[in-house]
Amino acid sequence: MVNFFIINVMQNSITVTLKNLKHRGHQQIGIDFKFNYAIKSLLKEKLNAKWSTSKKTWYIKHTHFNLYNLKQILAGEAIINDINFDKSIKDSTSLGVRKSYNFKPHQKTLLNNYYKYLKGKRYSQSTIHTYTSFMADFVSYNNDIEAEDFTNTHVERFAQDVLAKKGYSISSHRQFISALKLFTQFFTNTSIDDLKLERPKKSKKLPLVLSYEEIILILRHTKNLKHRAIIALLYSCGLRIGELINLKLTDFNIQRKQLIIRQGKGRKDRYVSLADSFMPLLSNYYMSYNPKVYFVEGQEGDKYSAASVRQFLKRSCKRANINKQITPHTLRHSYATHLLENGVDIRYIQSLLGHSRPETTMIYTHVKRKDLMKIENPLDVAIQRISNPDKHQENIMLSRDYH
Helix, strand or coil, rough: CCCCCCCCCCCCCCCEEEEEEECCCCEEEEEECCCHHHHHHHHHHHHHHHHCCCCCCEECCCHHHHHHHHHHHHHCCCCCEEEECCCCCCCCCCCCCCCCCCCCCCHHHHHHHHHHHHHHHHHHHHHHHHHHHHHHHHHHCCCCCCCCHCCHHHHHHHHHHHHCCCCCCCCCCCCHHHHHHHHHHHCCCCCHHHHHHHCCCCCCCCCCCCCHHHHHHHHHHHCCCCCCCCCHHHHHHHCCCCHHHEEHHHHCCCCCCCCCCCCCCCCEEECCCCEHHHHHHHHHHHHHHHHEEEEEECCCCCEHHHHHHHHHHHHHHHCCCCCCCCHHHHHHHHHHHHHHCCCHHHHHHHHHCCCCCCHHHHHHHHCHHHHHHHHCCCCHHHHHCCCCCCCCCCCCCCCCEEE
């Protein structure tokens, strides 16, 4: 097996040259090679690499994990030329407790095997990426400590010195603990007591919800037909951004006005209904853009970019004068809340959203507004009760001056 951190140079293979690239406000890894369909497919499918028209190169974000993963994926397929590539990370937004990982050979092997362990558990590529990155940070932070000697004290210090000081979110902290618990199952010789590992409590923030009027305003200010179709589908079906990007034309059942979401979060399939008002827009979009495989496609017929969706949604909100932090997931929150306000049973909403647990869906019971608007404020009731019933007498008014 090829080691995750070490690339074997293969003869008679295509050469892939790595270069430092500043693009879209971040430090990127530029990936240059003479066109090869197999290499292109590996970069797109395994690393979600993007093509830059302005830079004329493929690229991925410059993180230590991405660099290691790139070398693993291309092992046996290409020769990596990184002679002039600076491996240190200058981008402050990147993961990593140090500018570079100075792993010892046995540490590289350990992390490589942990990566394989997660793949064997059939976790998603995103989860594998996140968990391996956190463990690489943890091992790097405790570089002089052998894995057998890791204790809960080392975990607490990492949480204090890295996660807290660098401002990682509660969700990221919880992900780190999840990664660590899996690590203790994989490497049973460690001295970490996983039973004492506690995830910090989730922040109970209510989701931002748009009104019906705001949804229509955003659609009206989205002039591009493709963009409007994307926003309409995200809202009308309550899709996650990843589910939208992976939608294929074969997932639409026009006769039944249904859409099947295949292998959503938790690897669950589910059906959602298509809005009648969406059907003419869908037809117009299809006739205009003629997608071949995916519902929305990039310039080369590949999957559309999640970043592109976020960018044009932000522009549409700005044109509509909606000054809120709107994301594609806000449309999903709005969909669920509006269903609840319209009297749809919470169990059906759970099914439509693809939630495994009803508790996840119950958050929308706290943000629906119609029932709340029916509740009379106690102050109003108090004033009504003590107001003189004689209409000729002056009613009590809060705005009046009293002496």
